[in-house]
Amino acid sequence: MSQIISDIISHKKIISVYGLGNVGAPIAAAWLRAGAKVIGVDISSELLDQIRAGTSHTKEPFISQIFTKALKNGTLTITSDGKKASHDSHIKIVAVPVALKNNKIDLSALLAVAKKISYGLKRNDAVIICPSIPPGTTRKIIGPILEKSKLCVDKDFYLIYNPERIYEGRALQDIESNYPAIVSGFGQNSLKFAESLLKIISKKGVLSMSTLESAEAEKLFEGIYRDVNIALANELAVGANSQPYCHLHYPGTGVGGLCIPVYPQFIINASRKMNMHVKLTEFSRKINDRMPIKCVSDSLELLNKYHIKPKNAKIAVLGLAFRGEVVDTRLSPSYTVIDEFLKHGCKVMVHDPYIEYDANLPPSVKLSNNLQSVVQGASLIFISTDHKVYVKLNKASFSKTSKPLLIFDGRNILTKNNFKNTSIMTVGMR
Numbered sequence: 364m365s366q367i368i369s370d371i372i373s374h375k376k377i378i379s380v381y382g383l384g385n386v387g388a389p390i391a392a393a394w395l396r397a398g399a400k401v402i403g404v405d406i407s408s409e410l411l412d413q414i415r416a417g418t419s420h421t422k423e424p425f426i427s428q429i430f431t432k433a434l435k436n437g438t439l440t441i442t443s444d445g446k447k448a449s450h451d452s453h454i455k456i457v458a459v460p461v462a463l464k465n466n467k468i469d470l471s472a473l474l475a476v477a478k479k480i481s482y483g484l485k486r487n488d489a490v491i492i493c494p495s496i497p498p499g500t501t502r503k504i505i506g507p508i509l510e511k512s513k514l515c516v517d518k519d520f521y522l523i524y525n526p527e528r529i530y531e532g533r534a535l536q537d538i539e540s541n542y543p544a545i546v547s548g549f550g551q552n553s554l555k556f557a558e559s560l561l562k563i564i565s566k567k568g569v570l571s572m573s574t575l576e577s578a579e580a581e582k583l584f585e586g587i588y589r590d591v592n593i594a595l596a597n598e599l600a601v602g603a604n605s606q607p608y609c610h611l612h613y614p615g616t617g618v619g620g621l622c623i624p625v626y627p628q629f630i631i632n633a634s635r636k637m638n639m640h641v642k643l644t645e646f647s648r649k650i651n652d653r654m655p656i657k658c659v660s661d662s663l664e665l666l667n668k669y670h671i672k673p674k675n676a677k678i679a680v681l682g683l684a685f686r687g688e689v690v691d692t693r694l695s696p697s698y699t700v701i702d703e704f705l706k707h708g709c710k711v712m713v714h715d716p717y718i719e720y721d722a723n724l725p726p727s728v729k730l731s732n733n734l735q736s737v738v739q740g741a742s743l744i745f746i747s748t749d750h751k752v753y754v755k756l757n758k759a760s761f762s763k764t765s766k767p768l769l770i771f772d773g774r775n776i777l778t779k780n781n782f783k784n785t786s787i788m789t790v791g792m793r
């Protein structure tokens with residue numbers, strides 16, 4: 364058994380995880396399952412309370428149960444005190460959000476955590492950065508903050524970049540079994556430590572990158588690949604996939620979440636600074652950002668065909684989450700859909716099976732998880748999120764809408780045979 368594994372399972376080395384959200388929680392859970400002692404750090408007292416009550420991460424299998432068991436047997440402690448957690452731990456894993464604010468990168472959470480860690484950093488400690496970040500961030504920004512501890516990076520402590528590559532809803536499985544862990548280090552010492560550390564929880568082993576910057580870029584390129592391919596599908600229609608050389612994604616109402624719409628912007632911003640232009644990436648962003656507006660415009664055309672004026676229309680938007688089966692609404696295209704309908708004078712009601720309250724909705728828009736109350740009297744049903752419950756909908760589900768039943772299927776998710784003699788307009792098909 365390697366020294367590092369025995370240090371971790373004997374609890375000689377303690378792991379702290381900063382940020383217990385969609386990414387940090389499954390990382391903490393994976394280490395707990397591997398036998399580690401973990402300190403979970405989060406500034407959200409609400410989240411810490413939910414973890415204590417066993418009600419956190421409801422859409423992510425196993426996490427809550429693993430946390431409850433570990434809190435009971437003492438292998439997990441949770442705190443909002445990042446400074447103390449750094450003192451008390453040896454391997455510090457950072458999974459706080461790096462978001463975009465008005466197309467500018469917001470590193471504030473990452474910088475705050477790096478500062479807290481620097482106060483408690485000790486010789487032979489390791490700091491592992493997981494969020495998706497612009498290339499150069501770990502070396503040029505995080506390294507100097509950590510060196511304020513007077514310790515020297517790669518000599519006294521290890522600095523590692525390990526991008527997390529999870530899909531919400533199966534995050535723990537992704538970390539433990541589905542993909543190799545991408546690892547990179549500030550120097551050779553950090554890289555070697557990263558390789559022996561991450562292979563403990565990653566069944567598929569590790570994939571070592573030559574530099575921190577190439578690992579940071581790799582993660583962003585995965586997002587760009589998705590964004591550009593979705594844009595292509597949004598520009599073209601389906602049908603082409605009926606031969607083996609074409610793997611078009613499906614068109615939809617737009618791209619949301621904290622990842623795909625955000626990562627391309629990191630590269631767009633960085634390339635602009637260098638006076639270069641990633642034109643395909645920029646154009647794809649524009650296509651995907653325009654999709655909710657285009658879908659609303661198509662829906663209004665459908666209403667117009669039946670002589671229903673927008674100001675007399677009540678729209679039932681089905682799905683607020685940015686994609687099916689998640690409770691995450693960040694950068695959801697549904698917000699743009701709702702705003703566009705409101706701009707045209709429509710009345711809007713929103714249904715989501717998993718979200719009961721959302722502070723970001725305009726006051727006039729009511730959100731409910733009772734489908735019947737949302738669709739009652741609706742002039743048009745707009746499917747915005749591909750939640751599984753919508754696949755089973757049929758004509759009877761909409762018996763309370765005004766007649767004729769008009770539907771815009773923005774995710775091409777409805778079973779069309781369930782809607783004979785209904786006017787359904789599907790995204791990408793006219």
Ligand SMILES: NC(=O)c1ccc[n+]([C@@H]2O[C@H](COP(=O)([O-])OP(=O)(O)OC[C@H]3O[C@@H](n4cnc5c(N)ncnc54)[C@H](O)[C@@H]3O)[C@@H](O)[C@H]2O)c1
Binds near residue numbers: 384387407495531621
């Ligand atoms: N969500 C995904 O599917 C996904 C996938 C791969 C990578 N990522 C990357 O991981 C990052 C985190 O994403 P997420 O979905 O876990 O975000 P999240 O919002 O679900 O979780 C982040 C957590 O960090 C906490 N936090 C914020 N500031 C903090 C601080 N200063 N100290 C301690 N805790 C703090 C928040 O309270 C929150 O609970 C993203 O920015 C992205 O770069 C996300």
